[in-house]
Amino acid sequence: xxxxxxxxxxxxxxxxxxxxxxxxxxxxxxxxxxxxxxxxxxxxxxxxxxxxxxxxxxxxxxxxxxxxxxxxxxxxxxxxxxxxxxxxxxxxxxxxxxxxxxxxxxxxxxxxxxxxx
Ligand SMILES: [Zn+2]
Ligand SMILES: [Zn+2]
Numbered sequence: 013x014x015x016x017x018x019x020x021x022x023x024x025x026x027x028x029x030x031x032x033x034x035x036x037x038x039x040x041x042x043x044x045x046x047x048x049x050x051x052x053x054x055x056x057x058x059x060x061x062x063x064x065x066x067x068x069x070x071x072x073x074x075x076x077x078x079x080x081x082x083x084x085x086x087x088x089x090x091x092x093x094x095x096x097x098x099x100x101x102x103x104x105x106x107x108x109x110x111x112x113x114x115x116x117x118x119x120x121x122x123x124x125x126x127x128x129x
Contacts, residue, residue, distance in 0.1 A: 040065075042058035042061065044061050045060055055114065057084070059115045062084040062123065065080070065081055066081070066100040066105060068107075078103050080100040080101055083098065084123050086124075087121075
């Protein structure tokens with residue numbers, strides 16, 4: 013019995029560690045418009061102006077050295093949802109990000125209606 017409990021507590025711990033890797037919850041101030049962004053763990057961009065920051069090599073890892081601002085250059089529609097294409101103004105790195113429910117829809121539409129760069 014004791015051994016089983018040990019196994020269970022080990023599994024719980026592993027699960028929590030796994031979850032914290034999946035979700036990096038952090039609040040940040042948007043460096044483009046100054047909006048205080050409440051981190052949900054799922055969004056990495058400002059819901060007001062949709063700018064992001066080049067902080068990830070892989071989603072959520074925060075390992076990028078660049079730290080450049082990432083401009084929303086285009087919006088793609090896929091299966092009824094919107095994907096923002098971010099481009100780093102410092103190094104030119106491009107990355108696609110899902111929109112989040114908090115994003116201001118008018119801003120998404122404004123970028124979507126822009127001519128493709
Ligand atoms: Zn912003
Ligand atoms: Zn960059």
